[in-house]
Amino acid sequence: MVIETRNLYHVYPGNVQALQDVNIKINVGEFTAIVGQNGSGKTTLALHLNGLLKPTKGDVFIKGKNTRNSDVEELSKVVGYVYQNPNHQLFNLTVKQELAFSLKRLLSKEETEKRLKETVELFGIQDILDSNPFSLSLPVKKIVAMAAIHAMRPEIFVLDEPTTGQDFVGMKLIEKAILNVSREGKTIIVITHDMGFVARHAKRVIVMAEGKVIGDDEPKKIFDLSNNGAKRVIREARINPPHTSLLSYALRFDYNLQNFPTDIITPTQFADVVSSNKLRGW
Ligand SMILES: Nc1ncnc2c1ncn2[C@@H]1O[C@H](COP(=O)(O)OP(=O)(O)OP(=O)(O)O)[C@@H](O)[C@H]1O
Ligand SMILES: [Mg+2]
Known part of the structure; x- marks a missing residue:
């Protein structure tokens, strides 16, 4: 635990x-x-x-x-x-500084560079390292925020x-x-x-x-x-x-498909049920 x-x-x-x-x-x-x-x-x-x-x-x-x-x-x-x-x-002037901010105090220069490289690759943010975090779109900002935390492992x-x-x-x-x-x-x-x-x-x-x-x-x-x-x-x-839960529930209770499972929660699971043999006889 x-x-x-x-x-x-x-x-x-x-x-x-x-x-x-x-x-x-x-x-x-x-x-x-x-x-x-x-x-x-x-x-x-x-x-x-x-x-x-x-x-x-x-x-x-x-x-x-x-x-x-x-x-x-x-x-x-x-x-x-x-x-x-x-x-x-986020508070640094560039994405790279943001990622390196806490690492620099904990790791050597070489280790910091190595950690940065791994983090940048994992989050796919190679092209924005020199950008100002505040100039980025909201999703990219969120990814930079995640990457900065992940850099600390x-x-x-x-x-x-x-x-x-x-x-x-x-x-x-x-x-x-x-x-x-x-x-x-x-x-x-x-x-x-x-x-x-x-x-x-x-x-x-x-x-x-x-x-x-x-x-x-x-x-x-x-x-x-x-x-x-x-x-x-x-x-x-x-x-x-989830939509799948609502749809399954409606099929079972509003459309009386009595065996339709109500514990499926993703479209993929729904498709599996619909295409399975269980449908025969309905
Ligand atoms: N700094 C604070 N001072 C006083 N009350 C606060 C403070 N922060 C949160 N609260 C109150 O504490 C309760 C719980 O807030 P919290 O932010 O943990 O909820 P939440 O589930 O994260 O909500 P949301 O989905 O809107 O983010 C709410 O009544 C909120 O108004
Ligand atoms: Mg909240």
Whole structure:
């Protein structure tokens, strides 16, 4: 287990109860999505994982160590947090300086150059190294923000709404970058409102509402609308389920295709069912 929160509470000034009794455990290499309505506490939870916020009550353990006893710099080498808004993260004059900023303090010149080269290749940003990060489009800015964090090689990668506000091409670029990082075996946590992304990639979904975790399961269970418990969680967290889940549910219950499975969540899975022998006799 690399992350554990125990009875975690966070109260912001003004008595805003942002997290209430959050208990989660995340294993090495898991790809987890955190979803839930606006203001449900997702970003607050993420900020506890790299020590930018400390619990009001309860504890957070990263690789067994309590974040109360670690400073942000030490934690940021293990947990990389990519901000919801890249403008809050980027501050250097060129992309290259942005990538090298933290490395220079930790590594020799040769090692920094080697690390930069690997990072640039992984994220495909060779052509913009001399650009000013602020002149880039939003998706490319987000990729630079991800690359700058990845350059530090954190074992845990936390991405706060990476695909929000992107057009289709931008979204696919970012999706590809995240998958490349995931293939390296890193523990990935993605906060998102994009349920298509969750259905395609997450192995686990943590659902939040009003500062509490109200669901924690595999995506196909979270999105199975034939299950009343799952339906309640989806309603409470104001989630827009993947289109495939809605379509499967409609076929089963509105069109009375009684054997149609409701735990399929991607178009590919849908196509597999439709083209399989199961359709015979309908
Ligand atoms: N710095 C702050 N001071 C006071 N209240 C805050 C602060 N940051 C967040 N909050 C409040 O804490 C609650 C949780 O906010 P948080 O940003 O964690 O939600 P979120 O799930 O990330 O929302 P979104 O989907 O809109 O990004 C909200 O009620 C929010 O208004
Ligand atoms: Mg947020």
